[in-house]
Amino acid sequence: MLLYNENHNRKEVLWLLTINNLVKHRGKQEILSGVSFKARPGRVTGFLGPNGAGKSSTLRILLGLDRATSGSALINGVPFAELQNPLATVGAALDGFGAHRMRTGRAHLRWIARAAGLSRSRVEEVLEIVDLTKVAGKRVGNYSLGMGRRLGMAAALLGDPKILVLDEPVNGLDPEGIRWIRTFLRERAASGKTVLLSSHLMGELAETVDDVVIINHGKVVAEGTLEEVIGNHATLEEAFFALTSEHAGDAV
Amino acid sequence: MRAFNAELSKLFSLPGMWLAFLIGAFAPAAIAALDSIAEKEEIIAGVSIRLSEVGYIGLGLGVQGIIILGVLAVSSEYLTESSESGGGNQITTSLTVVSSRFHFLLAKAGAVTVTSALLSIVAILATVSATNLILGEYAPAFEASRLIGVVCYWTFTALLAFGITVLTKNGMIPLTVLIINSSVVTVSYLLTKVTKLAFYLPDRAGTDMLMSGGFHTPFTGGLIMFAWVAVLFIIADIVFDRRDVAS
Numbered sequence: 001m002l003l004y005n006e007n008h009n010r011k012e013v014l015w016l017l018t019i020n021n022l023v024k025h026r027g028k029q030e031i032l033s034g035v036s037f038k039a040r041p042g043r044v045t046g047f048l049g050p051n052g053a054g055k056s057s058t059l060r061i062l063l064g065l066d067r068a069t070s071g072s073a074l075i076n077g078v079p080f081a082e083l084q085n086p087l088a089t090v091g092a093a094l095d096g097f098g099a100h101r102m103r104t105g106r107a108h109l110r111w112i113a114r115a116a117g118l119s120r121s122r123v124e125e126v127l128e129i130v131d132l133t134k135v136a137g138k139r140v141g142n143y144s145l146g147m148g149r150r151l152g153m154a155a156a157l158l159g160d161p162k163i164l165v166l167d168e169p170v171n172g173l174d175p176e177g178i179r180w181i182r183t184f185l186r187e188r189a190a191s192g193k194t195v196l197l198s199s200h201l202m203g204e205l206a207e208t209v210d211d212v213v214i215i216n217h218g219k220v221v222a223e224g225t226l227e228e229v230i231g232n233h234a235t236l237e238e239a240f241f242a243l244t245s246e247h248a249g250d251a252v
Numbered sequence: 253m254r255a256f257n258a259e260l261s262k263l264f265s266l267p268g269m270w271l272a273f274l275i276g277a278f279a280p281a282a283i284a285a286l287d288s289i290a291e292k293e294e295i296i297a298g299v300s301i302r303l304s305e306v307g308y309i310g311l312g313l314g315v316q317g318i319i320i321l322g323v324l325a326v327s328s329e330y331l332t333e334s335s336e337s338g339g340g341n342q343i344t345t346s347l348t349v350v351s352s353r354f355h356f357l358l359a360k361a362g363a364v365t366v367t368s369a370l371l372s373i374v375a376i377l378a379t380v381s382a383t384n385l386i387l388g389e390y391a392p393a394f395e396a397s398r399l400i401g402v403v404c405y406w407t408f409t410a411l412l413a414f415g416i417t418v419l420t421k422n423g424m425i426p427l428t429v430l431i432i433n434s435s436v437v438t439v440s441y442l443l444t445k446v447t448k449l450a451f452y453l454p455d456r457a458g459t460d461m462l463m464s465g466g467f468h469t470p471f472t473g474g475l476i477m478f479a480w481v482a483v484l485f486i487i488a489d490i491v492f493d494r495r496d497v498a499s
Contacts, residue, residue, distance in 0.1 A: 026496075060496075060497070063344075063347075063348050064347065064348075064351060065344055065347055065348070065496070065497040066496040066497060067494070067496060080348075080351055081351050081352060081353075082351070083351045084351075086348060086349065086350070086351040087348075087349055090348070092348045094340060094344050094348075095339065095340045095344075096333045096339055096340015096341065096344075097333055097340055098340050098341070098342060098344050098345035099333075099342055099345065100266065100328050100331060100342045101331070101333060101334075102266060102267050102268065103265050103266060104265075107261075107265035110261060110265070111258045111259075111261040111262045111265065112258070112345065112349050114254060114257045114258040114261050115254050115255055115257070115258035115349045115350055116254065116349065117254050148333075155345060
């Protein structure tokens, strides 16, 4: 699905994520039961839910790592497996560091750069962006949680992608790191790029996101702009607990 | 091609690989040297019945290094990070960088093939030099066809180790089974005492490429081993393509 931005004179392709009626079974368990939502360019979309609600499963299906039982997850109208140059389209940082512990941070980024046909100087650039230059020669196994998360971000940014997909990006970051990522993601969105991030931390997210999707027990229970989802509640956190506990009540 | 470059880069930046290179490149020469020293007097006296095997024994046993290479190329992708770092693994990164799983597997197999072929050539050079150094003019002539057999045997062995590890995801099982089979107890060899069919097992058929007087001709032996490699790769690709990375 290609959309054209009417605000621009020249026709510009927009970068949209479309999740459509995703169902995922693992064994007898239904992890996702018909998840649908969109993440739009120029906006930061927060994908919220308690642990085990299906956030990571949804993102993994979007990135072609897991297969959906039914439904689709499309990046600009095509599934991940059909992307020509994935690194320049979607940058992803999922759980953990995504790196072998015996390799140095720099060596990790270098093989990724090779896979995407990027230069070694680009590796140094992203190391600078995430402030890892000083420890780039150390083995990943010696990294702290915060450093490992930043290495994951560096890998996601290598191809300067139009879309960023981040699973729990503020996990393990110190307050300074959280502040950095918040500013960084706001800037990405301001330059017209698409950002989708998942989190179970409401307080951290309210100041970062434009749109909110709340998932609970494998179902989307609310979707809209931040204001719409907060509605009559005082904060996003309250809205979240009201929405998720209602559903928990239904399930019993 | 890019994915292939990336896989080569991965292989060479992993410290465990250097152990594989070290064993692969120099263990055969060391074994051949010891064997030559032991056999030297009989060879000079012209009564050795093992002259034609000198050197090849080492090259046959030296596949341990190549087995480590094939296994590690895959198992390193699945090595789980510590739980405090979130318990991720490299395979998620690899598959978000290369969108086609088939291309990913092909690139990895290609990198393993090229590296093991090069490694076997280094091992051959070291082994031939070692035997010549010790036996001098009595050193056996190494035939080109059998040396090509060594390159094929090593490469196919690496690819078998690679394919099995794709199926198991964990390196311990294939590493243990394959290393024991190629050094301490050769299961397929014992089986040949029971049934002739065992000569069609990949390692038995493969050794016919480098040892004279085998059950198969060197060419047929190579063909049989290659068939095993091809079938295993197809199975590995089908399983890998359908598998959830998370599971």
